[in-house]
Amino acid sequence: MILPSHFDPLWAAPAQASHEGLWFVFHRTNLLVYTGQDVPMLPMPADVLHGSLRVDPGAARFVGMLGDTPCWAARSAHADAPDGHAFENMRMLFNRLPDDLLAIGGRAVQMLEFDRSHAFCGACATPTAIFEGGRSRKCPSCAETYYPKVSPAMMVLIKRDTPTGRELLLGRSARFPRGMYSALAGFVEPSESIEECIHREAFEEVGVKVENLRYFSSQGWPFPNSLMIAYVADYVSGDIVPQEGEIEDAQWFTLDALPQLPHRLSIARRLIDSVIAEVNP
Ligand SMILES: [Zn+2]
Structure with a gap:
C-alpha cells in the first residue's frame, strides 16, 4: 500500500473525518501491526476494532491527517492480537516503521498516555475533561488545566x-x-x-x-x-x-x-x- 507522505498533526477531527482511517491501536505502549509487515492497521475492519479488540470509539483520539486519511489512536484492553497481527513495542519498530508512521505512532501513544495519566485533577482529584479541542484537559471543579508533558x-x-x-x-x-x-x-x-x-x-x-x-x-x-x-x-x-x-x-x-x-x-x-x-x- 502506498501512503501519502504529508502528515498534519491536528487536535480536533475535521467534521468530514470518518472512522475509516489509519488506526494506531495500542496495548500499553505496544502498537498493533500486521505480522511481519510492520505497518499499522490500514484501515482497521470495524468488526475487528470493536469486536475482538474491544476498542471504545468514544475513547479514541484523533491524531491528525496523513494526506486525506484521518489517523486515530486507541487502546485495546486485550494483549492478544487478532490473527495475522501482533502488538510490537514501539522502540523495536523505530528502525522498521516508515518515518511518518513512526511520528504519528509517537504522537498517538503520547496522547493516549496523557489521557490515562491525567484522567483526574492532581489538585482536587475531580475527573478532568478534554478541553481546547483536545489540546489539554481541564478540571471542571477547580479549573486547573493540564497539557501533554514534553x-x-x-x-x-x-x-x-x-x-x-x-x-x-x-x-x-x-x-x-x-x-x-x-x-x-x-x-x-x-x-x-x-x-x-x-x-x-x-x-x-x-x-x-x-x-x-x-x-x-x-x-x-x-x-x-x-x-x-x-x-x-x-x-x-x-x-x-x-x-x-x-x-x-x-x-x-x-x-x-x-x-x-x-x-x-x-x-x-x-x-x-x-x-x-x-x-x-
Ligand atoms: Zn481540580
Whole structure:
C-alpha cells in the first residue's frame, strides 16, 4: 500500500473525518501491526476494532491527517492480537516503521498516555475533561488545566583536535546494547537553559569542562515524552571520570577506532556522523 507522505498533526477531527482511517491501536505502549509487515492497521475492519479488540470509539483520539486519511489512536484492553497481527513495542519498530508512521505512532501513544495519566485533577482529584479541542484537559471543579508533558533533554558530542587528529568523547550506560557508545545526554532541570544543562551534565557525567557549544538539531522522542536537543562542544579541560551509577564507561575515541555507534536513523548517530564529516568529508 502506498501512503501519502504529508502528515498534519491536528487536535480536533475535521467534521468530514470518518472512522475509516489509519488506526494506531495500542496495548500499553505496544502498537498493533500486521505480522511481519510492520505497518499499522490500514484501515482497521470495524468488526475487528470493536469486536475482538474491544476498542471504545468514544475513547479514541484523533491524531491528525496523513494526506486525506484521518489517523486515530486507541487502546485495546486485550494483549492478544487478532490473527495475522501482533502488538510490537514501539522502540523495536523505530528502525522498521516508515518515518511518518513512526511520528504519528509517537504522537498517538503520547496522547493516549496523557489521557490515562491525567484522567483526574492532581489538585482536587475531580475527573478532568478534554478541553481546547483536545489540546489539554481541564478540571471542571477547580479549573486547573493540564497539557501533554514534553521533557526537554540535551545531547552533547564533545570533541577535541589533537596533533594526530580528531577525537570524540563517547560514553555508555549499562542500559545500552553491549559494546555501544554514544554522545552524552541528560534531562534539563527546572529553570535551567540547555547550555547550562550541557555544562552541568558534561562535568557530572564525565568530569570535563567544555566550550563553544553549537546547536546541531532536535528530535522528538516519544519513549516516553522527550524532546532531544543536540549540540557539539569543544573540550577544554579535565580527565574523564565516569559518574558512578550513570556512566559505565567513557573514553576518547580516534576516528579510525570508533566503537559500535547508535542506529543511523537516531539523532545521536547523525550528530556523530556530522562531526566526523567535518574532518573526513
Ligand atoms: Zn481540580
